[in-house]
Amino acid sequence: MALIQITEPGVAVDPHQRKRGAGVDLGTTHSLIAVVREGSAVTLPDAEGRHLLPSVVRYQPEAVDVGHAAVEAARQDPLNTIASAKRLMGRGVEDIASRNQLDNYQFSAESSGMVKLQTISGEISPVQVSAEILTELARRGEQALAGKLDGIVVTVPAYFDEAQRQATRDAAAIAGIPVLRLLNEPTAAAIAYGLDSGEQGIIAIYDLGGGTFDISLLNLQKGVFEVLATAGDTSLGGDDFDESLVRILLNRSQYEGDLDASSRRALLLEAKAIKEDLSRHDSVRVDLNLPAFSWSGTVSRSEFEQAIQDLVESSIKACRRAIRDAGLTEIEVKQVVLVGGSTRVPLVRRRVESFFGFQPLSHLDPDKVVALGAAIQADVLVGNKPDEEMLLLDVLPLSLGLETMGSLVEKVIPRNSPIPVSRAQEFTTSKDGQTAMLIHVLQGERELVADCRSLARFELRGIPPMVAGAARIEVVFQVDADGLLFVSAEEVETQVKASIEVKPTYGLDEAEITSMLRASVTYAREDVEARMLAETRVEAQGQIDAVTAAIAKDGDKFLDSESINELNQLVEAVGRAILGESVDEIESVNKQLGLASEDFAAMRMDASVREALAGKHVETVSE
Amino acid sequence: MNFSQNYFELFQLPVDFSIDLEDLANRYFELQKTSHPDRYVGSSDQEQRLAVQWAMQINEAYQNLRDPLKRAIYLLKQSGVELIENPQMNPTFLIKQIELREEIEAIEGNSDGAEQLDQLIQSISGQIAELQQQFVTAYGAGKLDQAQQGVYEMQFMAKLQKSARQMEEKILGY
Numbered sequence: 001m002a003l004i005q006i007t008e009p010g011v012a013v014d015p016h017q018r019k020r021g022a023g024v025d026l027g028t029t030h031s032l033i034a035v036v037r038e039g040s041a042v043t044l045p046d047a048e049g050r051h052l053l054p055s056v057v058r059y060q061p062e063a064v065d066v067g068h069a070a071v072e073a074a075r076q077d078p079l080n081t082i083a084s085a086k087r088l089m090g091r092g093v094e095d096i097a098s099r100n101q102l103d104n105y106q107f108s109a110e111s112s113g114m115v116k117l118q119t120i121s122g123e124i125s126p127v128q129v130s131a132e133i134l135t136e137l138a139r140r141g142e143q144a145l146a147g148k149l150d151g152i153v154v155t156v157p158a159y160f161d162e163a164q165r166q167a168t169r170d171a172a173a174i175a176g177i178p179v180l181r182l183l184n185e186p187t188a189a190a191i192a193y194g195l196d197s198g199e200q201g202i203i204a205i206y207d208l209g210g211g212t213f214d215i216s217l218l219n220l221q222k223g224v225f226e227v228l229a230t231a232g233d234t235s236l237g238g239d240d241f242d243e244s245l246v247r248i249l250l251n252r253s254q255y256e257g258d259l260d261a262s263s264r265r266a267l268l269l270e271a272k273a274i275k276e277d278l279s280r281h282d283s284v285r286v287d288l289n290l291p292a293f294s295w296s297g298t299v300s301r302s303e304f305e306q307a308i309q310d311l312v313e314s315s316i317k318a319c320r321r322a323i324r325d326a327g328l329t330e331i332e333v334k335q336v337v338l339v340g341g342s343t344r345v346p347l348v349r350r351r352v353e354s355f356f357g358f359q360p361l362s363h364l365d366p367d368k369v370v371a372l373g374a375a376i377q378a379d380v381l382v383g384n385k386p387d388e389e390m391l392l393l394d395v396l397p398l399s400l401g402l403e404t405m406g407s408l409v410e411k412v413i414p415r416n417s418p419i420p421v422s423r424a425q426e427f428t429t430s431k432d433g434q435t436a437m438l439i440h441v442l443q444g445e446r447e448l449v450a451d452c453r454s455l456a457r458f459e460l461r462g463i464p465p466m467v468a469g470a471a472r473i474e475v476v477f478q479v480d481a482d483g484l485l486f487v488s489a490e491e492v493e494t495q496v497k498a499s500i501e502v503k504p505t506y507g508l509d510e511a512e513i514t515s516m517l518r519a520s521v522t523y524a525r526e527d528v529e530a531r532m533l534a535e536t537r538v539e540a541q542g543q544i545d546a547v548t549a550a551i552a553k554d555g556d557k558f559l560d561s562e563s564i565n566e567l568n569q570l571v572e573a574v575g576r577a578i579l580g581e582s583v584d585e586i587e588s589v590n591k592q593l594g595l596a597s598e599d600f601a602a603m604r605m606d607a608s609v610r611e612a613l614a615g616k617h618v619e620t621v622s623e
Numbered sequence: 624m625n626f627s628q629n630y631f632e633l634f635q636l637p638v639d640f641s642i643d644l645e646d647l648a649n650r651y652f653e654l655q656k657t658s659h660p661d662r663y664v665g666s667s668d669q670e671q672r673l674a675v676q677w678a679m680q681i682n683e684a685y686q687n688l689r690d691p692l693k694r695a696i697y698l699l700k701q702s703g704v705e706l707i708e709n710p711q712m713n714p715t716f717l718i719k720q721i722e723l724r725e726e727i728e729a730i731e732g733n734s735d736g737a738e739q740l741d742q743l744i745q746s747i748s749g750q751i752a753e754l755q756q757q758f759v760t761a762y763g764a765g766k767l768d769q770a771q772q773g774v775y776e777m778q779f780m781a782k783l784q785k786s787a788r789q790m791e792e793k794i795l796g797y
Binding site: 151180181219221222224226317320321324380381382383389391392393417418419420421422478480481539542543546547594597598601602605608609611612613 | 634635648653654655656657658661662665666667669670673674676677678679681682685686792795
């Protein structure tokens with residue numbers, strides 16, 4: 001079925017007009033934006049020709065610097081210059097404290113919820129830092145495509161949990177950019193490579209970035225990218241290699257005093273440079289000149305490799321697990337693709353090659369390939385390629401479950417289930433007359449609540465008093481194509497409902513997002529009301545177009561003339577409402593149209609599913 | 624929404640245990656091409672919602688059909704046979720289960736445990752394949768009681784397989 005185009009009301013519809021979609025790789029160390037132009041995906045440079053935007057934001061009393069300008073200030077102003085914010089997305093203070101982060105910022109004392117950083121312009125959430133980066137990239141995209149972006153595909157590590165995914169979505173919301181889809185980074189890389197090489201069969205994507213590691217196994221068949229399994233570590237990456245080098249340098253220089261924030265940051269930058277040099281040379285001469293101390297000497301590659309060996313080994317373990325989860329063996333993997341800047345480290349390449357037994361592919365720039373794949377997907381989703389056969393089938397990276405008696409986790413949806421997915425599980429009360437039930441949603445593979453990640457808690461109230469075990473509480477988990485979770489619960493007999501969209505334990509609530517939205521620089525330029533009206537109009541017009549197209553195509557097939565008339569009248573009513581200025585009015589008639597056309601839409605959908613296999617399986621399916 | 628058709632009907636396959644997995648995957652791809660939410664990004668909210676529901680239904684069907692144990696359970700359910708939680712099992716079978724479980728546990732802390740475990744996992748896989756064969760025969764002959772008993776045994780073996788794999792993860796550290 002073709003995607004239906006949505007046009008701004010009042011703007012003449014040009015059937016050949018391309019929609020503006022872009023792919024964004026929001027990385028730990030740097031970020032990129034890519035678009036499809038003349039049929040091929042390209043990353044977009046800034047005015048000085050630089051494609052990679054450092055994921056660094058500097059907060060000043062009256063201004064915010066993003067990218068290169070912020071990097072330059074990092075040494076003098078370490079506490080207000082935020083790098084690697086991706087590592088903090090959807091994380092709590094205790095998550096950070098448990099990691100030996102050398103470049104610790106000043107975290108706010110608040111002990112619950114997502115971490116916040118103290119800066120000169122107040123408390124900043126990592127979500128806001130990401131929003132600044134997205135805004136900067138969107139600007140590039142808008143310049144290149146000469147207009148506002150219709151939507152972006154943002155990539156996330158495949159192994160990102162629910163809280164981290166939601167935080168990424170929230171960042172785009174604060175930046176005011178519509179998100180078409182969250183796409184897993186290795187899947188994005190597979191698209192770029194798969195379309196490039198026309199490869200079929202099982203491929204492995206080994207993605208080691210600045211702060212995260214992912215391994216995904218995909219089955220590529222005739223335009224379908226089916227993710228079979230994914231595994232990884234959201235806190236393993238090049239940053240850890242840098243930290244290993246910092247330890248080497250501290251050790252070698254025998255400096256034992258405290259490090260001030262500025263020396264620490266300078267040392268980290270030095271380590272990053274040494275790491276890059278060691279990818280090309282066997283040893284590197286180092287002259288450290290920090291505020292805290294000075295040291296000169298050489299660091300060898302073998303010394304570095306020894307220090308990072310365990311880190312690399314843990315990535316190989318994840319590879320083994322993913323292969324096992326996919327029900328495969330090493331020999332069935334036909335191709336391995338390297339993604340992420342950290343795969344330039346020679347030890348990483350050697351180890352991946354020895355594990356899989358053949359040389360990995362890396363001819364596409366490992367820094368850019370994710371953004372390129374995202375751009376291709378964005379181009380398809382935005383509707384520029386209605387006949388495109390490409391389809392991504394992704395999986396849930398981490399199991400989802402509920403807390404049960406004895407602080408145990410009952411898994412509701414196991415990891416690597418294809419998404420979207422919906423599962424229901426029945427629970428019962430444990431005490432006589434129990435009228436409320438606390439529902440605690442968790443993510444992770446372990447059996448104990450304490451070892452899994454808490455996503456959210458909510459309460460089902462108003463259960464009619466019954467003897468213990470008599471109530472039947474059905475909890476439904478629904479995970480959408482972005483990997484985001486919605487949970488609802490219902491007492492089956494009485495149909496008492498409680499439902500929440502899972503707002504993670506480490507997430508932002510609506511109020512926080514709204515206030516950040518108002519505070520954000522980009523948003524301040526626009527009138528909030530005008531924006532709401534424009535969005536409502538676009539949505540209503542979309543429905544008008546959808547219903548009109550559906551009637552033209554299948555109206556006679558499923559509806560009598562009376563029903564068609566009724567729908568047409570509602571379409572006209574929505575059309576009239578759009579011309580007015582009332583958001584409520586547009587929403588209300590549009591909702592009526594939605595309800596009135598629901599059965600028709602369902603009939604069409606049922607028919608198209610039925611017809612999906614008709615005529616096809618004779619030659620293609622049963623091959 | 625017409626979810627009344629069973630998973631086999633949805634995939635337009637005969638109601639049968641034997642399935643060609645490659646063919647099943649191809650049918651799955653064709654179905655997802657018409658219903659995956661990615662195909663409806665520009666559509667109205669209700670069409671998007673319908674697409675998500677269909678995609679979920681197709682995923683659920685695929686998960687049930689591609690896994691032999693789930694497929695067997697589903698077949699029984701279609702024939703009106705529901706499984707119970709704590710079935711009465713043959714004592715000889717249970718003793719064998721306990722022995723195998725002890726064998727898995729004994730491997731922890733054993734220096735060449737990984738290899739032993741690998742053999743054990745293969746042996747369990749072989750036994751599961753045998754049980755599947757027995758299920759096909761029983762189900763085909765309409766002996767549903769016997770087929771049901773076979774499924775219970777398959778469930779036990781699957782749990783055992785899972786424990787063995789968890790032990791393997793523990794030993795190999797991943």
